[in-house]
Amino acid sequence: MGLNKQIRYNEILTQIESVIEKNSEGFTDICLTPAKAVFSLECEILEQLFKALTLLQKLEFLPPLALIHGAHTRLAAWESKMQSREIWKLGIFKNSPLPALFQWFQKLKGAVLSKFSLYFHDILAQQTTPSDMRQLCAKLHHDHYQK
Helix, strand or coil: CCCCCCCHHHHHHHHHHHHHHHCCCCCCCCCHHHHHHHHHHHHHHHHHHHHHHHHHHHCCCCCHHHHHHHHHHHHHHHHHHCCHHHHHHHHHCCCCCCCCCHHHHHHHHHHHHHHHHHHCCHHHCCCCHHHHHHHHHHHHCCCCCCC
């Protein structure tokens, strides 16, 4: 992806929805129920974040905010399930307590939040004090507004 090239999130979203549709019926055996649950959770997170990016390109405010919140809720649920398992505390993953896919989803969510805060900085700034806004933006993955 070069500079000045607009990413077509709607095309990526179409591919994600196609993968979901193709594979949702593939988990028919009862033994695959846990795998289906994990697959569904991962796909929902990915779908919500790319829907949010698609709507951000249209400069919509509330729908992307709800989608980002939905992805955040699913990531938090996933993280709480992982932290309750002893394998992550005592296992082979001592250097990185969370799986790479989970970390990638967190980075993607951070990038979407950063883009959202850049596009709607003025609206968000009206809802809080300037010092709180600077503090909140400093916690973002990329603070585009201050740069």
